[in-house]
Amino acid sequence: MQAITVKPPGAGITFQNVDYKNKGIKIKILENGICGTDREIVKGQLNSAAVPAGFNYLILGHEAIGIVMEDGNTFKKGDIVMPVNRRGCGKCLNCLVGRPDFCETGNFVEAGIKGMHGFMREYIYDDEKYLVRVPADIKNMAILAQPLADLEKSMDEIINIQKRMIWKCSDNTFHCLHALVIGTGTIGILFSLLLKTYGFDVTIANRRDAHEKELKIFNMTDLKYYNSANGYNFDNNSFDLIIEASGSSADVISQTLVFLKNNGIFGLFGFIRSGELGINTHMLQDFVYKSIAMVGLINGQKPHFEMAMDHLMQWKYMYPGIDKLLITDEIQISDREKITTALSEKSKDEIKTKILWD
């Protein structure tokens, strides 16, 4: 069958026929999503990328929607599903309880990234345990559930961490809490929508004017946009939560950390590409006096995929037309040139690009 493969740490992709079949029920792939991690692998920049044992290539792709081809125990022929992308090490306690996002050994595998073939191929075979049901109604935007699952997990973790104290308003909601999300890519926008759904007042920032499509989304969903081209200039104690989702330079962290309130939390989600985070003496003292927490956020598991499907369903009807605004491009699998381009660089205005299989 046809597949898109890579040979990390080498750059570039190959369209090749592979004869690879593992255990599980057969699923025909309908769509793949393309994300920044794919591009890092394709550029040969992701150090952790690794071929599966016994192979000299890796099938790319960790975002996929497929259709079940045969009856299983839980799923039936014709069901639409999304496979979970990370699989546990089988040894550490966190993996044993289904949380390889907190794998202690580091020996987890990740489809299309590290030690496990990915989903950019005609068919996959998978244990039903790793499949997430896709409601038919959101099929056209369900590919977003994979990145959104990472954010569902992140919010879950943030809320768990903040249980160190009362981090709610006097009406027990989050309405009085303010969040800043840095970055307007897929992650920045989805994280902002999720925070809005939780009840936060959300400001989303980028170092330029917002694009027209972005503005439509921000207006529709009541997000505040902040142009940080001239830096960040807020009142002290402006934010209860800041999310770094730009994956740009480390500068944005130190520039915004100072605006956190007492008990605030800074979530690092983006893959910082350059720069050094510098926290000076005074800010370090404040970090302590204000009981600030900073935490690295990664990788949702099955419950988070399911929460993501629930939220996508809700958003589709709460914000009519948002599905079409978020899916910015669709490429047929036959258009190899366009796929090659899409896997090497992000297009202007891109939020999510999908590859469509026949």
Place this chain on the structure above:
Amino acid sequence: MQAITVKPPGAGITFQNVDYKNKGIKIKILENGICGTDREIVKGQLNSAAVPAGFNYLILGHEAIGIVMEDGNTFKKGDIVMPVNRRGCGKCLNCLVGRPDFCETGNFVEAGIKGMHGFMREYIYDDEKYLVRVPADIKNMAILAQPLADLEKSMDEIINIQKRMIWKCSDNTFHCLHALVIGTGTIGILFSLLLKTYGFDVTIANRRDAHEKELKIFNMTDLKYYNSANGYNFDNNSFDLIIEASGSSADVISQTLVFLKNNGIFGLFGFIRSGELGINTHMLQDFVYKSIAMVGLINGQKPHFEMAMDHLMQWKYMYPGIDKLLITDEIQISDREKITTALSEKSKDEIKTKILWD
């Protein structure tokens, strides 16, 4: 009555007679502890130091043991007590539930530090709600309960944060977890003892050989000592928890952060005096991939004072002689010269210096 006062931001202390009496039962002060924060105030270096409203001086002292002089509702004449040092803003939710360590407004007061007279005086008058019972048996080391309360709270917070995943061994204890404590002052040693009590394997570090008295404590309590004069050199993934308790330069943070395991946590307790924390691109990426958390740790409340008393009681008998090793100096209130010196600089080998009232 006699009191030791300061006039922040001015430096220096004054022994003066004050005629200050607030509501509550009368308590005769028996002892005060001296800590680094006192010295910062005395040197005029603590920005947050502030006199109470309506006063042009501040009575110093936030560590005290006293004897109750009259029967109250909960306490009786002759009871030995320690007053809690921070008092809430009366408005925010965290203060309302007794947790001014997480005060949202910043309008809490703190005895001997910010907006509330301290305990270095012959008598205090206090609401019984803020008094903690001192078991007679540990009277000679109970002054340590105030700093230890801060650490009880810190451990409580760390364990709460780490509930984001499973942070225990397969026998449900902490025995397989490794902690590094940086600094061998009162905080460093008490934090190490507390971690040991929780079951951690503990390494305590300083940039020199351990003093003889320190070595006695480390041997008695099964702590490993690490001399970091030539930097920190451990295997990768050596520690589940690192505590900065040196309050020295920010360098120690970036030097040790790299040794944290997956899901590890870095606790900032010390008042960093100089330097900048620099976290480079690679380490920032690891911060995310390893799901690391960093958190500022401060200020125990009443339940933590009570836990501190329980632990001191336990340690006194588990480690015979430890009380005398931890209390390194006792100064009579009449010895003004020695007190003046003690309040301006830490003596060599000091762990805890006490002022004794008649």
Place this chain on the structure above:
Amino acid sequence: MQAITVKPPGAGITFQNVDYKNKGIKIKILENGICGTDREIVKGQLNSAAVPAGFNYLILGHEAIGIVMEDGNTFKKGDIVMPVNRRGCGKCLNCLVGRPDFCETGNFVEAGIKGMHGFMREYIYDDEKYLVRVPADIKNMAILAQPLADLEKSMDEIINIQKRMIWKCSDNTFHCLHALVIGTGTIGILFSLLLKTYGFDVTIANRRDAHEKELKIFNMTDLKYYNSANGYNFDNNSFDLIIEASGSSADVISQTLVFLKNNGIFGLFGFIRSGELGINTHMLQDFVYKSIAMVGLINGQKPHFEMAMDHLMQWKYMYPGIDKLLITDEIQISDREKITTALSEKSKDEIKTKILWD
């Protein structure tokens, strides 16, 4: 303005003109829901029913949807809202943090039930803090958000209680957990839908064949129906969770308790009207050996209302037509005879009956 009033502990209702206006923004009532508690008050059977201080009558109604008549701080003229029904005592810690469902003093008030006028009137005036936004898209079924909020809170509480151990499957979801819901009224059906959404395998039971409309719902939402006319006959260890939502006789509790698994939880939601719960010696021993928990479940707060709106939105599209199946009757406010009947007895096949204002 027109209102429906009661005089507890007296029975019966009155349609009367009232001249009552309290602080807050003006809201025109669009719909009221009728629930079992209303009927108990109307029959004079609810002991806790009480008129507000200074009144000799109580305006009935705790389920309402209204339209905002003037711009406020958070809401604007034309917004559709639902008011939260319970308001705190203003003194205990749980009420101070917005959780009067756990009021310690018992001095909370509850609209249309206890000490606070209800919502069955032309206009209410309310603090915006107590208003919940209703997405326009679900206006026709949003009245269900009030009872559903109680269940959102219940699930939240159940999941919190079960954090005493691991109560999840090896894929970190709830898919391997089995729930039994007793009762097919509004509560029974909504609780079953909620559990299904959480991932549970759900059996819903009643002492008769399911009605046609119920069967449609159960098929559409993949719930299993169990006819308990001849008692409950399951394998041992069949359920991880049992919810009593029938509000019938206490017998159902002892009859089903025996089917709980190790670590199982029994949630008491319904207002048991008769009978005595008898747990024999053997079952009591099992209660201990199996670490069973039993808990009384009541009353959602603002965050639960918001979660309820989210779930209704999701269900409307996941289960097309469910809104019309759940709202079984609508009565015009002018039809006083029918309202009088509806407030005194539940009609056959009723799930939720609404009163429509002009």
Place this chain on the structure above:
Amino acid sequence: MQAITVKPPGAGITFQNVDYKNKGIKIKILENGICGTDREIVKGQLNSAAVPAGFNYLILGHEAIGIVMEDGNTFKKGDIVMPVNRRGCGKCLNCLVGRPDFCETGNFVEAGIKGMHGFMREYIYDDEKYLVRVPADIKNMAILAQPLADLEKSMDEIINIQKRMIWKCSDNTFHCLHALVIGTGTIGILFSLLLKTYGFDVTIANRRDAHEKELKIFNMTDLKYYNSANGYNFDNNSFDLIIEASGSSADVISQTLVFLKNNGIFGLFGFIRSGELGINTHMLQDFVYKSIAMVGLINGQKPHFEMAMDHLMQWKYMYPGIDKLLITDEIQISDREKITTALSEKSKDEIKTKILWD
């Protein structure tokens, strides 16, 4: 070697020589404790008692203190240790994370009770993972750590369950909370001491006057004694927590349940021998309206044994002489007649009886 064995479901004990050796380091048994479960097994009344696979007898005993006979990895020759008594099923998630107290399969084994030889024998061999260090200082009362571990776990569970709301005072302690403990056996007294240590106001009850020895303990530890010979007569809303630790008739539960406050919790610890718990309609309604929780409490694991050692250490010095009051009898292993009697019935005034090996 010599051992005390039973043949469940048969009654009676045998002193016999056994030639049983399993893997692990060698430990010489110094003492065994006798508890109610032992007596139930000896009387043939414990249904769950079972011989290990391949044996036609069971070595009795689940409370033991021993001395390590050879150097291991964690323990050294001469160390005093207590073995943990329950061992997991090896399959379910709770057992995999070291919590067989919440075993889902029920296939755990328990030393001296179910499927695993107990500790009433000259030597045991055990995996160091299951050994708990005994501080030399409390050797004479450390046998109490096994029953106390069950209570440490119980308190941990109770506090976890009560995190469903705020269950603390405005100073963040438990000082304003009231507990009733029913029963003055080992469990009743140790649970009361533990609650006192947590800060609760504690009333301990039995259906008779307190014995002299009990009174000494209650006075020393500031427990209130309640003689329930004429039933329980308290004000409404008297208790936040009630613990059934009498293991007598089910009546005591329904008689005391009515005195729970809003959000109160009823812990079932005792092995109820007779009667039926009857909760009438009115009390069931209150159970719901007051958000009451009832929970079965069993079986501490390794962290709880360690907490138990810590508390025994603390109590020994906080309440001088309590060790001698709690250990009410010591029997030499050679005194077979007295052991036989002690294993068949509880003696008057007994708190804890120990068997001493040579």
